[in-house]
Amino acid sequence: MSSIKQLIFATNNNHKLTELRAAVNKSFILKSLSDIGFNEDIPEPFDTLEDNALAKVRYLHESYKINCFADDTGLEIEALNGAPGVFSARFAGDQKDSEANMQKVLDLLHGVDNRKARFRTVIALNYDNKEYLFEGVVNGKIIKERTGDMGFGYDPIFVPDGFDTTFAQMDIDVKNQISHRGRATAKLIEFLNKL
Numbered sequence: 334m335s336s337i338k339q340l341i342f343a344t345n346n347n348h349k350l351t352e353l354r355a356a357v358n359k360s361f362i363l364k365s366l367s368d369i370g371f372n373e374d375i376p377e378p379f380d381t382l383e384d385n386a387l388a389k390v391r392y393l394h395e396s397y398k399i400n401c402f403a404d405d406t407g408l409e410i411e412a413l414n415g416a417p418g419v420f421s422a423r424f425a426g427d428q429k430d431s432e433a434n435m436q437k438v439l440d441l442l443h444g445v446d447n448r449k450a451r452f453r454t455v456i457a458l459n460y461d462n463k464e465y466l467f468e469g470v471v472n473g474k475i476i477k478e479r480t481g482d483m484g485f486g487y488d489p490i491f492v493p494d495g496f497d498t499t500f501a502q503m504d505i506d507v508k509n510q511i512s513h514r515g516r517a518t519a520k521l522i523e524f525l526n527k528l
């Protein structure tokens with residue numbers, strides 16, 4: 334079926350919305366939480382990406398009875414045993430400050446040779462009352478100094494494998510093609526297109 338589908342993306346993060354809207358093209362109308370007048374902060378109390386993403390769609394689905402999806406992402410650094418992982422947003426404190434988060438990573442990796450890291454995104458979808466999970470991963474490394482001013486979060490210190498620029502130096506379309514969220518989204522879109 335080729336009709337336009339409406340979906341709620343459980344986020345108010347404009348960077349993510351822009352990325353997702355670019356990725357889904359014109360096949361979907363993608364609405365944010367503020368588009369539907371929902372302005373609460375949905376709790377993310379669990380210690381896995383999967384549980385947090387599912388908690389968000391369940392909360393939203395119970396309130397609105399709509400098709401919706403939510404994502405949760407973590408930066409997993411090998412030398413830090415997978416940290417910050419599910420705690421990426423608040424790594425340096427509850428203020429969710431990207432600069433402080435990056436500085437903490439750089440400080441912890443000071444003098445550490447193993448710079449391997451990956452971003453992992455889990456998307457939970459509730460569609461017609463059924464739940465689905467999609468995962469996207471991008472492997473790369475943490476560099477020693479912030480480079481670039483695009484993107485958000487940890488982008489200025491992450492260089493994906495096969496590239497010599499950080500995510501913060503890439504056009505959004507290039508980042509979308511290879512990023513954790515882009516890959517998880519591609520799986521989501523493939524699934525939706527088959528419905």
Ligand code: IMP
Binds near residue numbers: 407431486512
């Ligand atoms: P969230 O679960 O998507 O909100 O992401 C958790 C944390 O990971 C936040 O601190 C984000 O800044 C960071 N993050 C998520 N996606 C990206 C990305 O594409 N690039 C850099 N940092 C990201």
